[in-house]
Amino acid sequence: MFRLENVSKKFGELTVLQPTTLAFEPGKSTVLIGPSGCGKSTLLRLLVGLLQPDSGTIHFDGTELKASNLLQMRHRMGYVIQDGGLFPHLTAAENVGLMARYLKWSADKIRTRVEELADLTRLPKAALDRYPAQISGGQRQRVGIMRALMLDPPVMLLDEPMGALDPLVRYDLQEDLLKIFRTLNKTAITVTHDMGEAGFFGDHIIMLGEGRIVQQGKLDEMISNPANDFVARFVRAQRLPTLTQQGGLS
Amino acid sequence: MNHRTIALSVSSLTFYALSLFGLTVAVRAEPPQVNIGSKAFTESVILGEMAAHLARHAGAEVRHRAELGGTQILWQALTSGEIDAYVEYTGTIREEIVADAARAGAAFDSEQSMRDALAQQHVVMSQRIGFNNTYALGMRRSVAERLNIRCISDLQKHPELALGLSDEFYERQDGWHPLQQKYQLPQTQIRVMEHNLAYRGLEKDAVQVTDLYTTDPEIKFYDLVALEDDLAFFPTYYAVVLMRDDLERRAPSVAASILKMEGLIDPQAMSSMSAQVRLDRKLETVVAGEFLNKSLHLSLQLPSSSMSAQVGRFLSKILHTTLEHLFLVVISLGFAIAIAIPLGIAASRNEAIGQTVLGVVGVIQTLPSMALLVFMMPFFALFDMGIGPAPAIMALFLYSLLPIVRGTYSGIRQIPAAMRESAEVLGLDSGARLRLVELPLALPSILSGIKTAAVINVGTATIGALIGAGGYGSPILTGIRLNDLSLILQGAIPAAVLALVVQYGFGLLEKRIVSPGLQPK
Ligand SMILES: Nc1ncnc2c1ncn2[C@@H]1O[C@H](COP(=O)(O)OP(=O)(O)O)[C@@H](O)[C@H]1O
Numbered sequence: 001m002f003r004l005e006n007v008s009k010k011f012g013e014l015t016v017l018q019p020t021t022l023a024f025e026p027g028k029s030t031v032l033i034g035p036s037g038c039g040k041s042t043l044l045r046l047l048v049g050l051l052q053p054d055s056g057t058i059h060f061d062g063t064e065l066k067a068s069n070l071l072q073m074r075h076r077m078g079y080v081i082q083d084g085g086l087f088p089h090l091t092a093a094e095n096v097g098l099m100a101r102y103l104k105w106s107a108d109k110i111r112t113r114v115e116e117l118a119d120l121t122r123l124p125k126a127a128l129d130r131y132p133a134q135i136s137g138g139q140r141q142r143v144g145i146m147r148a149l150m151l152d153p154p155v156m157l158l159d160e161p162m163g164a165l166d167p168l169v170r171y172d173l174q175e176d177l178l179k180i181f182r183t184l185n186k187t188a189i190t191v192t193h194d195m196g197e198a199g200f201f202g203d204h205i206i207m208l209g210e211g212r213i214v215q216q217g218k219l220d221e222m223i224s225n226p227a228n229d230f231v232a233r234f235v236r237a238q239r240l241p242t243l244t245q246q247g248g249l250s
Numbered sequence: 251m252n253h254r255t256i257a258l259s260v261s262s263l264t265f266y267a268l269s270l271f272g273l274t275v276a277v278r279a280e281p282p283q284v285n286i287g288s289k290a291f292t293e294s295v296i297l298g299e300m301a302a303h304l305a306r307h308a309g310a311e312v313r314h315r316a317e318l319g320g321t322q323i324l325w326q327a328l329t330s331g332e333i334d335a336y337v338e339y340t341g342t343i344r345e346e347i348v349a350d351a352a353r354a355g356a357a358f359d360s361e362q363s364m365r366d367a368l369a370q371q372h373v374v375m376s377q378r379i380g381f382n383n384t385y386a387l388g389m390r391r392s393v394a395e396r397l398n399i400r401c402i403s404d405l406q407k408h409p410e411l412a413l414g415l416s417d418e419f420y421e422r423q424d425g426w427h428p429l430q431q432k433y434q435l436p437q438t439q440i441r442v443m444e445h446n447l448a449y450r451g452l453e454k455d456a457v458q459v460t461d462l463y464t465t466d467p468e469i470k471f472y473d474l475v476a477l478e479d480d481l482a483f484f485p486t487y488y489a490v491v492l493m494r495d496d497l498e499r500r501a502p503s504v505a506a507s508i509l510k511m512e513g514l515i516d517p518q519a520m521s522s523m524s525a526q527v528r529l530d531r532k533l534e535t536v537v538a539g540e541f542l543n544k545s546l547h548l549s550l551q552l553p554s555s556s557m558s559a560q561v562g563r564f565l566s567k568i569l570h571t572t573l574e575h576l577f578l579v580v581i582s583l584g585f586a587i588a589i590a591i592p593l594g595i596a597a598s599r600n601e602a603i604g605q606t607v608l609g610v611v612g613v614i615q616t617l618p619s620m621a622l623l624v625f626m627m628p629f630f631a632l633f634d635m636g637i638g639p640a641p642a643i644m645a646l647f648l649y650s651l652l653p654i655v656r657g658t659y660s661g662i663r664q665i666p667a668a669m670r671e672s673a674e675v676l677g678l679d680s681g682a683r684l685r686l687v688e689l690p691l692a693l694p695s696i697l698s699g700i701k702t703a704a705v706i707n708v709g710t711a712t713i714g715a716l717i718g719a720g721g722y723g724s725p726i727l728t729g730i731r732l733n734d735l736s737l738i739l740q741g742a743i744p745a746a747v748l749a750l751v752v753q754y755g756f757g758l759l760e761k762r763i764v765s766p767g768l769q770p771k
């Protein structure tokens with residue numbers, strides 16, 4: 001779905017991404033994991049065209065991303081950030097339906113689709129006509145996901161979507177999100193720094209460190225067979241229950 | 251105050267203007283149109299009314315642009331043809347109008363030399379109207395007669411007299427000190443006091459001599475005499491008519507009629523007329539007309555002074571000034587909104603443009619309004635709009651830019667980056683992002699900029715009166731000139747009320763058009 005060839009990115013002197021070649025397979029759920037500041041968000045922002053690579057090319061669905069085709073391409077990507085990134089001046093339903101309105105869908109069609117998405121993400125109907133400031137954090141996140149799904153894009157990109165939620169709300173939303181990815185057969189790319197969440201979502205996990213990919217594969221492999229000391233320390237820092245025991249024995 | 255009513259009032263005004271124009275064109279041999287000007291003090295307004303009566307009497311259609319804001323404004327209006335005549339003083343002509351030529355070496359020691367210089371600029375300077383409005387020393391008539399004092403030199407023989415002098419006269423370079431030297435005045439009791447107190451001091455004999463203007467109405471009221479300036483210390487300020495020379499060609503009988511003012515008014519007559527306006531509260535046009543009826547044996551029709559006529563005039567004047575004021579505010583604000591919001595958007599897009607735009611509109615804000623008006627008059631004079639609402643609207647428009655530009659700029663700049671990126675990543679084009687996201691989010695800030703501009707505008711529009719644009723500034727200006735508090739309040743109170751109404755109106759508007767999601771709870 002996405003193909004990166006020798007993509008690199010610097011901010012001034014700071015190299016955030018060394019030349020990287022990478023592909024994201026259609027229909028699969030990939031998780032980007034790594035410590036804070038390692039460049040996860042930067043990579044995601046390169047994919048949606050909020051940043052331009054210093055070198056290399058990015059292909060989306062076989063077409064190279066360029067300034068000229070970005071607008072169209074974005075209609076086929078759903079991007080979700082922490083706390084939803086909702087527009088405070090629009091109600092939940094208006095936030096979700098904004099793009100459809102821009103694309104001149106009929107009001108009926110928009111309302112039907114919005115309610116369908118509310119069912120899918122288990123958002124109470126009553127929340128639809130409230131403003132972002134009037135609903136809970138978990139509900140805001142669900143509205144953000146609905147907005148990303150509105151045009152039924154094949155790809156979902158999520159940057160720490162659970163970052164602002166307390167554990168119980170987070171648990172429910174993780175369940176719901178995974179179900180959505182599976183039933184709608186979405187290509188999903190999720191950024192997290194939580195190993196548990198990575199294992200739960202990720203068919204494939206990519207660990208970033210210091211601007212490059214340090215290891216990729218399944219969660220089990222990273223735990224049992226870390227590629228280097230960096231991965232080992234990162235895994236240990238997560239204090240997974242099984243690991244604490246192992247750490248205690250060795 | 252929505253766009254519809256603005257459009258409506260503009261179009262109805264245009265219609266009104268066009269139909270007036272049509273009428274004047276249609277009517278047979280049209281009477282000559284003559285515009286008279288006057289400055290913002292009583293004597294000048296009375297003389298303006300007198301010139302207007304005389305021109306009307308000779309068959310002209312006359313408009314008196316009364317109480318314009320000063321010599322420069324009147325002189326520009328005269329040379330650009332927006333007024334045809336006004337009354338000026340020889341001293342002012344010397345000091346302000348031909349001052350450049352004087353500095354360049356020309357000598358204006360005689361009135362004829364000024365007359366010649368003005369003729370070069372196609373302005374006719376009449377012979378003296380008769381009185382010299384300058385500083386003088388004055389005493390109560392009874393005291394002066396008892397002590398046999400007629401001229402300033404006579405004061406040398408009376409060192410016991412006490413003088414009550416106004417602060418300004420005492421301090422001036424050409425005031426008390428050189429006067430004392432020139433006349434070798436021996437008095438030692440000199441008190442600097444407010445002018446009104448000095449008059450009262452004369453009445454109570456606490457002081458015996460004060461400085462005054464030769465045509466002050468108080469001269470008559472307190473029965474004073476102005477001592478003759480026998481050593482010609484004070485510069486002369488003889489009143490003369492300044493008139494465009496084309497009026498003599500265009501309407502010779504009107505020009506001749508106006509020039510009947512030559513030699514017509516002596517100092518006593520002038521100060522008596524000022525007294526009737528300032529002390530008896532008679533209308534300038536009535537005072538001027540009655541004087542002409544008596545001295546030239548005319549029979550001019552004059553407005554009634556009855557109580558009911560006065561109440562009617564009062565109400566229609568308030569309505570009229572309100573409409574004029576709203577016109578200034580609404581039109582200038584409308585233009586400012588149309589220009590400043592796009593400017594603010596452009597400024598928010600690009601740092602360099604932003605700094606430039608904010609810098610320029612910020613500098614405009616600091617220009618004194620009077621300077622701005624005088625600066626713009628010659629430009630508008632090209633379109634025959636040098637006096638009247640146009641320059642005032644332009645000035646108000648310029649003053650309104652900063653708050654609105656700044657409100658728009660900072661409203662857009664304050665939008666969090668995450669919000670901006672959300673809009674971008676959704677796939678909205680830049681126009682749609684502006685329309686659907688940025689402007690609605692910036693709306694509270696934009697509205698508060700417009701509100702600030704509107705409130706400032708309501709207050710500042712009072713300067714419109716200085717260039718004949720009317721509005722609440724007119725009663726304020728007249729009130730200041732007549733020292734009439736009630737008249738000042740007639741302008742100041744409605745202006746304050748209007749400012750409150752604007753403030754409240756914008757509060758309601760904000761509730762209506764700003765998204766509830768952005769309203770504080
Ligand atoms: N627009 C930017 N300008 C300069 N530095 C940036 C910018 N965006 C991110 N960075 C820096 O790049 C590094 C990686 O940032 P980011 O991709 O947000 O990390 P992560 O999401 O993995 O925590 C950080 O050091 C961050 O400070």
Ligand SMILES: [Mg+2]
Pocket residue numbers: 040041042159
């Ligand atoms: Mg991040």
